[in-house]
Amino acid sequence: MTDNDLPPRLGSLTFHGPLSETRAAGLIQRLADASPATVLDIGCGWGELLLRVLEAAPGSTGVGLDINAEDLARGRLLAKERGLSDRVTFVEESALGTTRGPVDAILCLGSSQALCDPELPHDPAAALRELRRLVRPGGRVVLGEGFWERTPTDAELAGMWPGASAADHLLLPELVDLAVESGFRPAWIETGGRDEWEAFESGYRHDTELWLAAHPDHPLAEETRARVDRQRSGWMHYRNVLGIAYLTLVPVG
Template sequence: MTETDLPPRLGSLTFHGPLSETRATRMIERLAASEPATVLDIGCGWGELLMRVLEAAPGATGVGLDINAEDLARGRVLAEERGLADRVEFVEESARGTTRGPVDAILCLGSSQALCDPELPHDPAAALRELRPLVRPGGRVVLGEGFWERTPTDEELAGMWPGAHSGDHLPLAGLVDLAIHAGFRPAWIETASREEWEEFESAYRHDTELWLAAHPDHPLAAETRDRVDRQRSAWLAGYRTVLGIAYLTLVPVG
């Protein structure tokens, strides 16, 4: 079996989350207006948003942290293709307890768990406390974090990820309060739309679904089909219309 026999991974995604081109552009424009010189992307994946920030802020340099070597390799290739290899570094390391700050701007979209104790339940308050000393006075943090659009029912929770419960997330107001208590002011509050969610969820599985249709008898087909079907079911029968993603642009106080 060769590498080309394997199902593709995330090739149809631009960003690793429910984020549209339009929202990303506005977010980057606001971030670039603060004229950051240094940018840190926590849980960067292949660093698409990080590289766009560097393109919008030509004097800036950036570091992307992630523990997925495949995503980081993809980011390095993209950086070479876009002439950014001398301005961005992709590093395979944990973000918890990182000493790579303080910096002028931080991206942490859907990755705050990287700042938390893996032995404990995910705690956005702890992640915000970790973020606060990593950003310089006058800097910006763009945080992408889950929240409950409404309280999930027991049936919806049963359809989500294993062990899902109502304490896994806060409502939006509670999440913003945590940011304020951690020493930030919320300069901009926005949330992913239904269309952004559907684009992300479909693109997340698109290439693999095509592969499964073309290779129904492949040795890895049954395993891959079970995984993809579980993922899709968790969305459609579980967190669709219930789980939201907030994009908070935060400014440190004092």
Template sequence: MISSDAPLPPRLGSLTFHGPLSEERAESLVRRIAAAGPADVLDIGCGWGELLLRVLDAVPGAKGIGIDINAEDLARGRALAAERGLADRSVFVEESARGTGRGPVDAILCLGSSQALCDPELPHDPAEALRELRRLARPGGLVVLGEGFWERTPTETELAGMWPGATTGDHLPLGGLVDLAIEAGFRPAWIETAGRDEWEAFESGYRYDTELWLAAYPDHPLAAETRERVDRQRSSWLNGYRNVLGMAYLTLVATA
């Protein structure tokens, strides 16, 4: 019988970033933002705000706001900010980004979270998200957008292996995504995409601690539901969107 004080399944402890983002790519993104010398930075769907804190560390005097609806991630962000001496220049706020008034600012981070800017009752609309990002950015300001796109059109078998109800309309090809950014009032200063190593590190890291927990506590009262969830997540990657779904990192400049 499992003791009542046995640890609960861990969450995302092996991830530095909540997305397929390598240390090398993160460093180049931070350098690019820091070169612009922003006074204020907004991180939409910030999670624990790792990239936001790195930007603040690289730009002395800059202030940052991270907004998210996950209280656990926000608490982790506040703790990291305190550890790095950045608590006085960063604020982590639990609130929705939909229609936020926390702009305009000099720099915006929106990595894998543009859905937070859209109507939750409607299908995700990257055009709407880009218009909102333009509204929140000062002319000449930088936006770093991490957004999914189709590397190629998925087959019906691949779609069936992805998330429930997946369709080809869930994402655009990379060219279509960049065209939308230009239509929204940006110039695409830098276009890059996550590589296979970044995806594999993220997908494995996403489940790593939980897999170790399942191996150590196979009879825990929460093991069955946790195992089912993790197995479903892994299958959706390996049998669905692996090498089909890409992640674009677009450094966009707001036009005057």
């Protein structure tokens, strides 16, 4: 069996999250306006947003942290294609307790769990404290964090991810208040729209669904089909219940 026999992974996605080109452009411009010299991307994936920030802020350098070697390799290839290899480093390592700060700008989109103890429930307060530690005075943090649009019902929770609980996320006002309590001012508050979620969730599975349709009897088809069906079913249950907030945060003092 060769790599060509396996289902493709995330090839239909530009960003590893529910993020439109329009919203990404706004996030990038607000970071670039602060003229960051150093940028850290936590849970960077293939670093599409990181690379665009570096392009928008001439002379800046960046580091992308992730534990997925395949995504990091994709990021290095993209950096090479754009002539950014000398300004960005993709590192396969955990962000927990990282010493790769302080920096002028931090990206942490859908990855705050990387800053929390994996043995404990996800704690956005702990993640925000770490982000405050890692950003320099006058810097910027872009945090993409899940929140409940409304409190989910027990039936909805049962269909989401294993062990899903109402305690897994905050409501948006609680999340913003927590950012303020953690030493930030929320310079910009925005939330992902339904179109962004649908483009991400469909794109996440698109290539694999095409592969399954073309290879129904492949030795990996049953396992892959079960995984993708679970993912899709989970989305159907958190659709319009789970939101994502994009907060541009400025440290106080």
